[in-house]
Amino acid sequence: MGRPQIIASAVDNPDRTRGWTSWITTTDHKKIGIMYLATVLVFFILGGVEALLIRTQLAVPDNTLLTPERYNQILTMHGTTMVFLVVVPVWAGFANYLLPLMLGARDVAFPRLNAWSYWMYLFGGIALYASMLYSPPEAGWFSYVPLSLKQYSGTNGQEAWIYMVHLTGLSSIIGAINFIATIHNMRAPGMGWGRMPLFVWTILIYAYLVIVALTSLAATVTMLLLDRNFGTGFFDPAQGGSALLWQHLFWFFGHPEVYILVLPAFGVFSEILPVFARKPIFGYKAIAAATVGIAFLGMLVWAHHMFATPMSTTVLAFFMLMSFVIAVPTGVKIFNWIATLWRGTVEWTTALLYCVGGIATFTMGGITGIFLAVFPIDWQLTDTYFVVAHFHYTAFGASAFAMIAALYFWWPKMTGRMLSEKLGKVGFALMFIGFHTTFLIQHSAGLSGMPRRIYEYSETSWTWYNFVSTIGAFMIALSVAVTVVGVVWSLKRGAIAGPDPWKANTLEWFTPSPPPENNFDVVPRVRSVEPMKDIRREIEQRTNAEQRYRSGQPMLH
Amino acid sequence: MSEGRNRRRLLLALPLALVAALLAAPAARAGLLFPESGGSPNADSIHTLYVMVFILALFIFVGVEGTLLWALFKFKAKKGATAAQIHGNTKLEIGWTLGAFVILLFITVFTFIQLPSIKNPKPSLIDENGRELTAQVDGMQVAATNQSTPKGPTMTIEVNGQQYVWRYLYPGQDQLLTYTDMVVPVGMTVLLDITADDVVHSWWIPKLGGKMDAVPGYTNKLWFRIPPDAIPEGQKQVVYTGQCAELCGRNHANMYGRVIGMRMADYKKWYADKVQQLKTAETDVAEQQKKLTEQESQGGDE
Numbered sequence: 001m002g003r004p005q006i007i008a009s010a011v012d013n014p015d016r017t018r019g020w021t022s023w024i025t026t027t028d029h030k031k032i033g034i035m036y037l038a039t040v041l042v043f044f045i046l047g048g049v050e051a052l053l054i055r056t057q058l059a060v061p062d063n064t065l066l067t068p069e070r071y072n073q074i075l076t077m078h079g080t081t082m083v084f085l086v087v088v089p090v091w092a093g094f095a096n097y098l099l100p101l102m103l104g105a106r107d108v109a110f111p112r113l114n115a116w117s118y119w120m121y122l123f124g125g126i127a128l129y130a131s132m133l134y135s136p137p138e139a140g141w142f143s144y145v146p147l148s149l150k151q152y153s154g155t156n157g158q159e160a161w162i163y164m165v166h167l168t169g170l171s172s173i174i175g176a177i178n179f180i181a182t183i184h185n186m187r188a189p190g191m192g193w194g195r196m197p198l199f200v201w202t203i204l205i206y207a208y209l210v211i212v213a214l215t216s217l218a219a220t221v222t223m224l225l226l227d228r229n230f231g232t233g234f235f236d237p238a239q240g241g242s243a244l245l246w247q248h249l250f251w252f253f254g255h256p257e258v259y260i261l262v263l264p265a266f267g268v269f270s271e272i273l274p275v276f277a278r279k280p281i282f283g284y285k286a287i288a289a290a291t292v293g294i295a296f297l298g299m300l301v302w303a304h305h306m307f308a309t310p311m312s313t314t315v316l317a318f319f320m321l322m323s324f325v326i327a328v329p330t331g332v333k334i335f336n337w338i339a340t341l342w343r344g345t346v347e348w349t350t351a352l353l354y355c356v357g358g359i360a361t362f363t364m365g366g367i368t369g370i371f372l373a374v375f376p377i378d379w380q381l382t383d384t385y386f387v388v389a390h391f392h393y394t395a396f397g398a399s400a401f402a403m404i405a406a407l408y409f410w411w412p413k414m415t416g417r418m419l420s421e422k423l424g425k426v427g428f429a430l431m432f433i434g435f436h437t438t439f440l441i442q443h444s445a446g447l448s449g450m451p452r453r454i455y456e457y458s459e460t461s462w463t464w465y466n467f468v469s470t471i472g473a474f475m476i477a478l479s480v481a482v483t484v485v486g487v488v489w490s491l492k493r494g495a496i497a498g499p500d501p502w503k504a505n506t507l508e509w510f511t512p513s514p515p516p517e518n519n520f521d522v523v524p525r526v527r528s529v530e531p532m533k534d535i536r537r538e539i540e541q542r543t544n545a546e547q548r549y550r551s552g553q554p555m556l557h
Numbered sequence: 558m559s560e561g562r563n564r565r566r567l568l569l570a571l572p573l574a575l576v577a578a579l580l581a582a583p584a585a586r587a588g589l590l591f592p593e594s595g596g597s598p599n600a601d602s603i604h605t606l607y608v609m610v611f612i613l614a615l616f617i618f619v620g621v622e623g624t625l626l627w628a629l630f631k632f633k634a635k636k637g638a639t640a641a642q643i644h645g646n647t648k649l650e651i652g653w654t655l656g657a658f659v660i661l662l663f664i665t666v667f668t669f670i671q672l673p674s675i676k677n678p679k680p681s682l683i684d685e686n687g688r689e690l691t692a693q694v695d696g697m698q699v700a701a702t703n704q705s706t707p708k709g710p711t712m713t714i715e716v717n718g719q720q721y722v723w724r725y726l727y728p729g730q731d732q733l734l735t736y737t738d739m740v741v742p743v744g745m746t747v748l749l750d751i752t753a754d755d756v757v758h759s760w761w762i763p764k765l766g767g768k769m770d771a772v773p774g775y776t777n778k779l780w781f782r783i784p785p786d787a788i789p790e791g792q793k794q795v796v797y798t799g800q801c802a803e804l805c806g807r808n809h810a811n812m813y814g815r816v817i818g819m820r821m822a823d824y825k826k827w828y829a830d831k832v833q834q835l836k837t838a839e840t841d842v843a844e845q846q847k848k849l850t851e852q853e854s855q856g857g858d859e
């Protein structure tokens with residue numbers, strides 16, 4: 001193949017590989033990946049505490065724990081944190097760590113750019129949270145105009161939000177360019193497109209979506225910044241601007257964004273299920289094609305977030321139909337995962353349980369999505385707790401479950417130690433039950449008329465729904481705590497993992513755990529989608545042959 | 558094979574039983590499983606559409622989640638079991654892709670059948686004087702507004718969202734304005750022109766149908782027609798409540814709206830009273846102002 005050979009050069013400087021300075025000066029994709037993941041954990045906990053505050057406020061009617069101002073700030077911080085500072089970067093973190101290893105490369109294509117991308121993410125998060133010291137943004141995570149204009153949101157919290165979007169956006173775009181260059185150019189010999197791990201496929205498509213969606217968002221929030229501070233009036237109706245323009249621009253980013261959150265989660269499911277079912281993935285090509293299909297269609301459904309705005313029936317009908325069409329490749333993936341388990345020998349590890357739990361939960365979110373896509377039904381349901389339930393079933397059900405599955409699965413590779421399966425299963429049970437306790441009942445709250453984003457309510461028929469939901473939220477928190485304890489415990493006392501504790505399929509398991517700085521001394525030739533399985537078989541055959549040779553048996557199979 | 562058939566029968570029977578149980582007590586399930594309705598024909602049509610999607614969804618849900626769980630439990634690793642090394646099955650893949658398409662096609666067709674009854678206002682059941690109308694003709698499509706106007710009498714109210722109150726402008730020369738409570742005659746088709754003065758709000762009374770955003774600079778359309786028998790025997794009015802559904806600032810949670818349906822005669826009386834009240838209030842204010850200016854001009858030089 002005529003691909004250019006890019007081999008990242010390893011730096012031989014022992015001072016640069018140890019101590020805390022080694023972390024802030026590193027360009028090693030594994031260290032950067034770990035820094036990403038550690039930072040994500042911090043923001044996940046912050047976002048979780050915000051969620052608990054929201055739920056505590058809503059546990060009973062007429063609660064006065066939070067003022068309306070505080071509530072809107074916490075709500076905005078929660079949504080913004082989870083989307084921009086947790087789920088997008090968590091995939092950047094895992095992709096950083098895993099891509100070169102899965103591809104058989106020594107680093108990503110542009111290691112320094114990669115470091116820059118991490119630091120932009122960190123500073124973006126700090127920019128947002130610095131606003132806690134004066135006044136956090138309070139216009140919701142999608143900052144609708146005119147509410148987010150200076151006349152209605154006078155504090156500089158909104159600017160903090162804009163800078164955060166700029167910095168993390170740039171971080172994601174740079175990261176995406178890096179992933180794309182790496183995937184296109186640095187695959188191991190023999191790894192054609194049809195033999196690339198499915199996680200890598202989803203990261204490739206994630207990266208392309210990031211480039212389309214986040215560049216568009218960067219321009220959009222710049223317009224908001226100009227409107228707020230330089231009187232441009234793009235969005236101000238009083239100056240001939242359009243309030244709907246913001247919604248179109250924002251959701252043109254916003255819907256691809258939800259696939260940015262969720263496609264890598266699909267990649268994680270597609271990697272982990274075959275390992276523990278001890279079966280090849282069912283329909284590799286269909287899953288890869290569905291990924292591409294979802295990404296393309298995902299750019300054509302944005303206005304389903306705007307069904308209640310003044311739009312003509314033609315527009316409504318188009319976006320309804322496109323939303324239906326996107327359900328097909330999504331359904332195909334779910335069927336393929338089930339078929340992967342079918343007739344396998346399924347080992348109930350924590351990672352597998354989180355995958356299956358995530359798929360079950362996401363399926364439910366997909367089904368409620370069909371209700372929302374039918375625009376007359378959406379007129380009843382949009383902006384209610386039904387929608388809150390729907391997007392938590394999808395975003396939390398796929399992304400957060402997959403994120404924890406990925407943690408359990410790849411932790412041994414990253415640290416060389418195993419996480420406790422016992423704690424893992426307790427955590428999973430709490431998470432699964434807690435999640436459904438929190439969010440299932442929110443559908444009913446929405447159906448009985450409870451709008452989202454209200455800081456209090458007096459309608460007593462909603463009390464029961466909200467109280468149960470709050471109990472569930474604390475179960476989720478407990479589950480996260482169990483996982484964190486497990487992580488800390490494992491760092492000190494976890495069982496030693498060895499290079500390939502799961503008998504997995506992809507190349508990262510060919511390296512020692514944790515992998516050395518340059519990853520591979522020899523890059524093996526790839527002959528199938530499951531190179532490690534081939535290698536393991538080869539080694540087995542060879543050792544068998546050797547034993548037979550030693551014991552004087554004839555060399556016959 | 559009979560095991561497989563039994564399983565399939567079970568998968569079919571489960572949703573069917575659930576559907577039966579649900580349809581047996583539909584009213585009681587409103588809010589828990591179904592959206593609110595009962596105040597207007599469009600709300601009822603949305604409800605019907607929802608129930609239909611719900612039934613389909615139930616089959617999909619039980620089918621998919623059922624097989625997923627089945628696969629998880631049935632194929633749990635046991636000693637001596639080996640995994641079948643299957644890479645795929647093209648026929649199966651094409652089959653479920655087409656299957657998914659067909660289900661969605663079905664929902665699409667059904668939506669478009671129901672749509673006119675949701676989107677296009679129905680003609681009023683009464684005339685301006687409260688007499689029942691018998692001949693009901695559906696309206697014609699008016700392209701400009703993309704909402705049809707029904708034949709016969711209707712009543713148009715301008716709804717305006719403002720932080721944090723709804724303002725209604727009634728038809729007629731009196732330019733009557735009310736806040737929060739909208740009073741309408743039952744049986745009359747009410748057309749709403751919805752807009753906002755400051756930020757985006759969303760007008761929503763769950764029992765009267767869907768919500769529509771009030772966006773400054775735009776006019777959004779909605780309609781409802783409260784059935785005459787909605788007013789309970791021996792009472793004068795029926796009240797439907799709702800609240801703003803789009804985050805509009807700190808007091809978004811307290812931006813309530815109510816629609817009060819009255820019989821035509823009562824509505825007329827209410828309207829006349831209201832106009833009278835406002836007139837006297839206006840003259841009162843004018844008098845007070847006059848007094849104030851007089852006082853000021855008297856003591857202005859001090």
Ligand code: HEM
Nearest residue numbers: 051054079082087140141388395396400452453454473476
């Ligand atoms: C402990 C788990 C969580 C709980 C209890 C929780 C709860 C909530 C609640 C109560 C709201 C407010 C809804 C409203 O008033 O409109 C909300 C909003 C939101 N949540 Fe979560 N959440 C959790 C985790 C997550 C995760 C993991 C994500 C992302 C993947 C997420 C994304 C969002 C978003 C985007 C919003 C919308 C914010 C907005 O309306 O501006 N949440 N959540």
Ligand SMILES: [Cu+2]
Nearest residue numbers: 255301302305
């Ligand atoms: Cu969307």
Ligand SMILES: [Cu+2]
Nearest residue numbers: 801803805809
């Ligand atoms: Cu509001």
